[in-house]
Amino acid sequence: MPRASAPAEPALYARDQTRQRYRVAPGRILTLQLAAGDELQVIDTEGCQPAELMALDAEGKPALAALQLQSDPEGVFIGHQLHYPSDFPNAARLWSGATPAGHSRRLSCQQPITLLLAAPGGHTPVDQQQRASELCVWHTPAKAVQMPQLPKPLAEVQEEFTLHPGTARAYRVNAGEYIQVIDVQGRQCSDFVAFSQPALAQGQSIELDPTVTRTLNGLAYPGPGLFSKFYDQQMQPMLEVVQDTVGRHDTFALACTARYYESQGYFGHDNCSDNISRALQPYGVAARPGWPAINFFFNTVIDAHQHLQVEEPWSRPGDYVLLRALQDLVCVSTSCPDDIDPANGWQPTDIHIRLYSAKEHFSHAMTTRITADAEAVLTRQSGFYPIFSQMTQQFTDYRGWWLPTHFNHTGHTQEYLACREKVAVMDLSALRKFEVIGPDAEALLDYCLTRDIRKLAVGQVVYSALCYPHGGMLDDGTLLRMGPDNFRWIGGEDYAGIWLREQAERLGMKVWIKSASEQIHNLAVQGPLSRELLKQLIWTPADQPSLETLGWFRFTQGRLDDYQGCPLMVSRTGYTGELGYEIWCHPDDAAKLWKRLWEIGQPMGMTPLGLDALDTLRIEAGLIFAGYEFCDQTDPFTAGIGFCVPLNTKPGDFIGREALLERSAHPQQKLVGLQLQGNESAQHGDPVYQGRAQVGVITSATRSPLLGLCIALCRLDVRYADPGQTVQVGKLDGQQKRIDAEVCAPIFYDPQKTRVRA
Template sequence: MLVTQSAFADPRPRLRGLGVPNVHVADVLCGEAVSLDVRAGSTLSVTNTGGGAAAVLTVLLPDQSCFSGAPVGVGPAEQSKLPVDAFDSRQMEALTRARGGALRDGTGVELFGPASEPGALYVTKLQQDCTVFLIAPVARDFVETGGGSHFSVRVQPPAAGADSIALPRPLGKIVDEWRVSRGTAQAYQVRQGQFIQVIDVEGQQCSDFMAMRASALDAGKERYIDSTVSRTMARAAYPLPGLHDKFYDQDINPLLAVRQDTVGRHDTFALACTARGYEERGFPGHLNCSDNISDAFAPYSIERRAAWPAINFFFNSWVDPTHGHLGTDEAWSRPGDYVAMEALTDLVCVSTACPDDVDPINGWNPTDIHVRIYEEDSSITHSVSWRAQPEDGAKLTRHSAFHPRTSKLTSSFAVSRDLWTPSHFDATGAVEEYWACKTAATLQDMSGLRKYDVIGPDAAALLQHCLTRNVDKLAQHRGFYALMCDERGSVLDDGTLFCIEPTSYRWCCGSDNSALHLREMAEKLGLNVHVRSLGHRMVNLALQGPKSRDILSRIVFTQPGRPMLENLKWFGFTVARLHDRDGPVFMLSRTGFTGELGYEIFCDRDHATEIWDGVMAAGAPDGLVPMGGAALEMLRLEAGLMIAGAEFGPDADAMESGLGFAVDFKKDAFIGRAALERNKAAARRRLVGLTFAGKETPAHGDAIFVGREQVGVITSATYSPQLGHAIAMARVAIENSDEGALLEVGRLDGHMKRLPAIVCALPFLDPKREKARA
């Protein structure tokens, strides 16, 4: 069934608009699995991104049987049994349910191995339609010893064109589906509770969508999606690209709720294309969506219109913030991207496949749209798509391993990269959670943090080259805060580095770019080191507040060879167990992001709820409460702690970002040192604190003025409950950065309204970090 592919096309994905073949991409992290429906003749390639780990490949045939032979391909492979107990049991259960249980007793092929090099590649060609499963096992002691893996899977269809493109796997039981051919429209009815999935078949194809409330049509009225009402109800009155959570009609009745979006870039405020629009540009008689919508709606006695308002899925447009002009460009959507919506009432809908071939919006090549309708009780989770890098496979946001506990306490969640994490909890709210962290203790799900294990004989050499702190001085069971800079001195990422063993380090950071950068540098320098992603296999909690140590003392057990809880200093860590020697294991570090005494717990996600329950029970006598992201924002600003995209990024170096304390100029050369040394003596801007007289809080990006001249910009701002007024961090000109200097923050376009501010030192509270060091 599988034959060797000795010469194969470049597996890197490219947009269809560039005229390069479709490539379906998926990423598999340690302890997880992925399944892909593959057509006969497709080329499958698997890349061992981090090296030093094995994956298992198995193939399920259309008759639900597992292929028992060994696939033949370019790269190492040998026959093996499926490692059912070596990765997340929930993943196996989900895959088994989806495929009739055939995987349980199946055989697979082990790809790569513990000695594999980063970038090792396996390629094979499939001769039959089948479902391919790739499984990434994980060693159960990875919390203590390090490990992890990351595999990239690419499937290249046998030939270009719509016939070679597999639609995304159904989200539930399909009631009906059809193809909307390019340049046409189709109207249809959906019942309350049913789901509509609009799929871009080949990528970069726009689809106008409109929905009428059926009960209003029965009464002789036309009530349809109103973009102004929808924007206002979503508290987003200024038009922005993307979709609202719900869409309303003119009577403020909810019509649709968006449940899944794999693109994130759509037009929700403009018209569908019109005949007049083409005529004015010199294209008379051109097909247009407005006429197509009118024709499709005609059987429902809906009044014809020359210009239809619509949600234009996949249409890449925006409003220029300076001039207010509407801008457009090529769509972001890729083959198989979609939007899924729940009908909140009975509807009459229409979907188009836009005929525009004179603009970049459809890549100058209009293609088809596919529509599916799912039954009412379909279980379609609320999620959006996320890609760490443009070439990565799309990942829908998922729930954290702590969700079974947090979801019982709140329905307020926000996206943290590819996870949903709580914003605040119903019983407390952000301000009460803030005060609990100041006076007692809080527990927060921080699983969106990225965790990478850097392992091998040259691990320390790589980290010494890439980080701004001296790795050679880092002892086992210790950690430090460090930066990863580029040659210009700009901060690529920040994080905490822990020394697990002399050749094993754990880098906990905010960006997936860290791993890419480390791997690129290892290859460039010819170092023997593996950078392994722990993905969502390792989750983590932050236990913060003055009572945190007392709470942990009731539940932490450490073996004699590990540091004891009471001996952990700031940035120290140990490997512990819950309650006793047989309890679930976790890594416990004395770190946090609140400025208070605190600890972080890193554990296997299979133990997440047990550890959550253990900590919450132990903390009940001390008033421990769960905390969300809103309270953390207030705490981290008071503590003067910087974040990416606000205080640091490509537009400022580490010194201008207030991070000079994390740069060790005494160590040997590291990436960015020369630029930082040069800029240290000639810095033009400085990160400072600003205090305000009242509660009115500026926003990120607000300009800072002295008279008519702009001298800086707000990076982050919040209201401080303890100080009783608004505070902000800001990057301002050196000449205006002295403590006590009077500045003004511009609101209402920077000039119509000014907020007086006084420059102060950072942090706003506890300048010597005495709380965290206590």
């Protein structure tokens, strides 16, 4: 029998014409139009989440009977949110009690209705754990959905048009206006070029320039992704990327050409370059056989030898890129006709363009997805973002959240010194938080984490690794014991919650893992004066440790200033190697917390801290970072945190134990420190050599202001990992330039941790 290709492609559920998926965010309401015969499945994704449903007929009257449901005395959330009159019937509750993760209910609609579906919930204080969580909804229409379906406009549309495969269109956009390029059905490429309107009026062609754009963005070679800004030949900005729901494009390769198809034997094939030339003809722009273009949604894989391999795009139905014009422009967009390779998923489809007025405002954002088939989530802003955005414009998308890299009036070195000498404060709200509750919470965590969780007392914090069965690390983080059956996991990986939930289901455990990242935001307050600062604004009740007596890796519950203040949680933890704390609050209380911190801290020399300075601080302290010191191929021993894997003293089994026993007995690499000679710095990924052979790789590196040295963390072959050995960091190709370095312990600052324990 011939073999057929059947790869697993979970993201393509969105192309299914027979059903559609929706997400109901915690505390929000979803509205859907249902027809007679439509089927609905509502899923409690994380468990323990009520689901409330209201149905209205064409006249706006209650119609729960269409779904064979009745109003419930507890179904008051939707009515309260929408301010319905008191005599309006309550909504229906789809279930009650402690539902397990994945619990669902199916409904069949008997007449046309407007459906309101809610995931009831609200403000949950930081010292409580019953968080609202999302619902997943599958809608199966009685009649198959007609594709394509365009996403809702982002604002009032000035103009819009559809480009069918093998077509292109020129259009004018004025400075400040927005361009939304939409991939209607997913996996479809669109090339884009732009020219200066005033220059064209004078007979000049000033266009987007790939070399200028790459140079001004600090990149030597083209590669996957988008630049934040695009420049013309005169080094003037033409466009900026405002939102991108894909994250994978190829910037400034040639649009497809006639020559490409001819070389494959397809003579006369439609191509984007000729289409662009025809679209520009009315503007007096000379035709070209190949146009350098922004290649939206196009996906090439660049191998280790800089060879390009084409693959199917990452884009799904409705994905888009939103651009803002920084000049008056003439633009051309295409829908690529390529059907001879994977560039358009083998099936070219439509591209849709929408133009929005300059008066509109859109937040800058990109998207992340926890899993391949998850809904896209735009870059989020913490409760402290409005404050920090007044102090700096230098933000980076850190794992789906905007965090500052440095501040306007300080900069990397001053922020670093403030932490080492006085006190500094940083937004760490991007950390992922999960509430783990239920009678089997301890058993689950003891099985999933490398630490012996049974030894953890209420009010204590422990640092641990979360490993896969093969011993590679999924994440690292801290676990707080809130009560006998209550824990809070704080790490860097969204998928950790899904992983814990999957293990609980596999083991048949009675435990719930609830996402809490949206309702718990936190500041790190670090430095020698951090205790002196915080004791002036943290009030604690008699049954909780005071700020002055709080021990290392302990936490306390309290309030801001006094008994009437907003609830806070303070842990004596940090990521700098200094005496320090983290303050945890609800985002609604962020502004109040910051105001009091600034009032007390500014006279003490408190300085806001960005990611750049934090990186130097944590490297000096030998603290590891995901994607640098560890990944899913790195075990805790190789990552330098073998101390959190008590193989000899933890009696119970845990995920990865067998693999870690083998890895610890036969280590191949070890995390070490390097002190480089001279003043040239190493970079993440630099090879490390002994003679001609590569024996290691730099994981993180910085110039230490305190030590006056260039230092690095390095994953090194165990044969060369003894302190005092000399190795060489390879630059250029690794052979033509070497920097001598001496192996040392991977903790450069306060190796005995006397300061953090003070």
